[in-house]
Structures are given as C-alpha cells and as structure tokens.
Amino acid sequence: MTHWIRLATLAAAAALAFGAAKAQTYPNKPINMAVGFAPGGSGDILARLVSSRLATALGQPVVVENRPGAGATIATSYVASAPADGYTLLFVTSGFPGSTALYPKLKYDTVRSFAPVAKVGASPVVVVVPAASPSQNFGEVLAAARKAPGKLNYAAGGGGATTTSLAAEFLKSEAKVDMLMVPYKGSGPALTALLAGEVDMGFDIPSSALPHIQSGKLRALAVTTAKRSAVLPGVPTVAELALPGFEVTGWFGVLAPAGTPAAVVERLNREINAVLAQPDVKERLASLGVEPAQGSPADFAALIASETKRYGDAIRRLGLTAE
Known part of the structure; x- marks a missing residue:
C-alpha cells in the first residue's frame, strides 16, 4: 500500500x-x-x-x-x-x-x-424602441402588448441562451404579457433590424445600443438592473416602473x-x-x-x-x- x-x-x-x-x-x-x-x-x-x-x-x-x-x-x-x-x-x-x-x-x-x-x-439590459415608435415610455409598451397579445414583437440578439432573450422572457412572465421574439445571430443584426423598423422593440446591452440611443435613432425605455445605469442615468429601471424586485444583470x-x-x-x-x-x-x-x-x-x-x-x-x- x-x-x-x-x-x-x-x-x-x-x-x-x-x-x-x-x-x-x-x-x-x-x-x-x-x-x-x-x-x-x-x-x-x-x-x-x-x-x-x-x-x-x-x-x-x-x-x-x-x-x-x-x-x-x-x-x-x-x-x-x-x-x-x-x-x-x-x-x-x-x-x-x-x-x-x-x-x-x-x-x-x-x-x-x-x-x-x-x-x-x-x-444592464436596456429596453429600446425605434425613434418613430408610438410608445413613448415603458408603460405604453406594456399597454400595447396587453391590448393586442402576440402582435408586438421584439429583437433578441443571439436567440435563446442569451441574457437579452432571457431578460425578455422573465419580463413577459412577470408582467403577464404576450410578445413575439424575433431571434437574430447577435446584437449587430438585431440592432440593424430594429433601426430599419422591422421589429417593434429590442432588448440589448448598452455597449452595442448606446451609440444609437445617443444619436436619437433609438429610445431607451428601461433598464433591467436593480439600480439605474451610470451610463444611462435618466432611464428608469423596470422595477421602478412596473415590476418591483425585477432584476436581470448581464x-x-x-x-x-x-x-x-x-x-x-x-x-x-x-x-x-x-x-x-x-x-x-x-x-x-x-x-x-x-x-x-x-x-x-x-x-x-x-x-x-x-x-x-x-x-x-x-x-x-x-x-x-x-x-
């Protein structure tokens, strides 16, 4: 031994x-x-x-x-x-x-x-809409989704196993709304579709969405972290606006x-x-x-x-x- x-x-x-x-x-x-x-x-x-x-x-x-x-x-x-x-x-x-x-x-x-x-x-994950969107704030997005279940669609870069798509799924579950996911192979193609008006809304990370938010081509409605983002201090959290305790951090x-x-x-x-x-x-x-x-x-x-x-x-x- x-x-x-x-x-x-x-x-x-x-x-x-x-x-x-x-x-x-x-x-x-x-x-x-x-x-x-x-x-x-x-x-x-x-x-x-x-x-x-x-x-x-x-x-x-x-x-x-x-x-x-x-x-x-x-x-x-x-x-x-x-x-x-x-x-x-x-x-x-x-x-x-x-x-x-x-x-x-x-x-x-x-x-x-x-x-x-x-x-x-x-x-954080940021919820964005094109500048031409009729939804001016997060509450209006939820109202539109509840008024016409399954009609509102959103871009999710990367498909299923991504923070952005899972943040959207968690939000849909907690807010009890039905929205249609349109999957893309990454944030780049998803943002291109969003900017072209091919989808109603997007879930993305500020590192890729921020230039379009700053240029005014996209409107940021909410962030998914527990606290506001330092780079988007004027954008409220989902928890503030509609779902207390909601948090998804990328x-x-x-x-x-x-x-x-x-x-x-x-x-x-x-x-x-x-x-x-x-x-x-x-x-x-x-x-x-x-x-x-x-x-x-x-x-x-x-x-x-x-x-x-x-x-x-x-x-x-x-x-x-x-x-």
Missing part, C-alpha cells in the same frame, strides 16, 4: 511540475478566442477590446473568431471539445448558464465542461476547456485582471455601460454555478424551449 501511495504522490508531483513548466512557456503561438455572436454586438465589442490588450500582455496574437448561431451554443460546443492547452478560449455572456436547460441535447455542461478564467464585467467572461492546466488559467486570469485595471480600458468600459470586474477563477466558477441553477430553474419553471 505504501508503494502505491508513493507512486500516486510522485505522479501528482510530476503532473504539477508538467503544468508549471507548460505555463512558463505559454503562450508560444497565437490564441483563438471564440465568440458565439455576429460581429458588432456587445459580446464581440468587449471580446475584441480584451483580446487586443491581452495579446500585448502575452506577446502573442489573440484572434477573435465569430461563430454565431443557436444561442451561442455553436461556439460553446466548439471550445468544449477543443484541446485543453490554453490556446482556444471562449468569450461568454451571462446567457451561457442557461444553455443546458434550453438545449437539453447539448454535449457540454456549463459547469463541468469548462475552466472559468475571469469575469470581465457586468452590465455579465461577460472568459472560459477555457476543462482540464486546462491551472497554471495557464491563473496566468490568463492575472493578465485579464491587469487589462481591466488599465485606466483607458476602465474608461472605455464605463462609456459602454460595463462595470469592470476583478476576481479569481474560483470567483467566476462560483458565479457560473449559481447562475446555472438560477437560470435553469427559471427556464424549467417557465417551460422555455430553444427555437
């Missing part, structure tokens, strides 16, 4: 030494960062901001690769099956924890299939495949936290309505586990299924 214990101890020590050695040479080639949405949306904007600074810190290119579709599950499945060597990463939004409840046949698990690297930031982060060496994960976490602490990055994030995060891989893992349960319970309770 002692012999086997000694062998197990030596094997564990060898694995740690191998991981440490690998981290010392990491990275020695370009890194891919997959994004599950089309270019131009909030996830894409933030992934490109983080990846460009991360590339400088690591001394290797960090290439953003857009793989939109199926509520970001295409990109997520791709990364889940990639080699666990730190060269394939996934930029996720807070809709990610709900994917396994919405898509029960997925071959990945949001908790077990990934190594959380770092949370990047948090943001967040962003970086994952690696499960089994990625801990030393590599720690290196990436350290560098991403350093990027987020840079004054000009903080200023840029603030202008997008995103509050930068600082934390360990364990902190991010705890958030994902908690949100997976919260979103999963809500999705099953509401009987939601992927389109």
Whole structure:
C-alpha cells in the first residue's frame, strides 16, 4: 500500500511540475478566442477590446473568431471539445448558464465542461424602441402588448441562451404579457433590424445600443438592473416602473476547456485582471455601460454555478424551449 501511495504522490508531483513548466512557456503561438455572436454586438465589442490588450500582455496574437448561431451554443460546443492547452478560449455572456436547460441535447455542461478564467464585467439590459415608435415610455409598451397579445414583437440578439432573450422572457412572465421574439445571430443584426423598423422593440446591452440611443435613432425605455445605469442615468429601471424586485444583470467572461492546466488559467486570469485595471480600458468600459470586474477563477466558477441553477430553474419553471 505504501508503494502505491508513493507512486500516486510522485505522479501528482510530476503532473504539477508538467503544468508549471507548460505555463512558463505559454503562450508560444497565437490564441483563438471564440465568440458565439455576429460581429458588432456587445459580446464581440468587449471580446475584441480584451483580446487586443491581452495579446500585448502575452506577446502573442489573440484572434477573435465569430461563430454565431443557436444561442451561442455553436461556439460553446466548439471550445468544449477543443484541446485543453490554453490556446482556444471562449468569450461568454451571462446567457451561457442557461444553455443546458434550453438545449437539453447539448454535449457540454456549463459547469463541468469548462475552466472559468475571469469575469470581465457586468452590465444592464436596456429596453429600446425605434425613434418613430408610438410608445413613448415603458408603460405604453406594456399597454400595447396587453391590448393586442402576440402582435408586438421584439429583437433578441443571439436567440435563446442569451441574457437579452432571457431578460425578455422573465419580463413577459412577470408582467403577464404576450410578445413575439424575433431571434437574430447577435446584437449587430438585431440592432440593424430594429433601426430599419422591422421589429417593434429590442432588448440589448448598452455597449452595442448606446451609440444609437445617443444619436436619437433609438429610445431607451428601461433598464433591467436593480439600480439605474451610470451610463444611462435618466432611464428608469423596470422595477421602478412596473415590476418591483425585477432584476436581470448581464455579465461577460472568459472560459477555457476543462482540464486546462491551472497554471495557464491563473496566468490568463492575472493578465485579464491587469487589462481591466488599465485606466483607458476602465474608461472605455464605463462609456459602454460595463462595470469592470476583478476576481479569481474560483470567483467566476462560483458565479457560473449559481447562475446555472438560477437560470435553469427559471427556464424549467417557465417551460422555455430553444427555437
């Protein structure tokens, strides 16, 4: 027995030494960062901001690769099956924890299939309408939806497993209104449709919607966080206007495949936290309505586990299924 214990101890020590050695040479080639949405949306904007600074810190290119579709599950499945060597990463939004409840046949698990690297930031979801919309405020939107159930439609970038679409579903449930979701492959295409008047309303993240709000092409009616957004201080919360206690907070982060060496994960976490602490990055994030995060891989893992349960319970309770 002692012999086997000694062998197990030596094997564990060898694995740690191998991981440490690998981290010392990491990275020695370009890194891919997959994004599950089309270019131009909030996830894409933030992934490109983080990846460009991360590339400088690591001394290797960090290439953003857009793989939109199926509520970001295409990109997520791709990364889940990639080699666990730190060269394939996934930029996720807070809709990610709900994917396994919405898509029960997925071959990945949001908790077990990934190594959380770092949370990047948090943001509200903003409810917007085109400037030409007859709805001047959130109350009028709800009144229109109640007057003609199923007639009012809204854009949801990314489809089912996204913060924006889930925020809309939670709002519909709590407000007891029937509105039709029109799914798009990301915030970019959803905003294009909204600006063209092809849909009545949209749910989006300020980082992509803000320029159109500031230009007057879109009208912001409400935000979904418990408190008002610093970047949209004049826009009331859904809780203030109609649904006390209502809260959906969007967040962003970086994952690696499960089994990625801990030393590599720690290196990436350290560098991403350093990027987020840079004054000009903080200023840029603030202008997008995103509050930068600082934390360990364990902190991010705890958030994902908690949100997976919260979103999963809500999705099953509401009987939601992927389109």
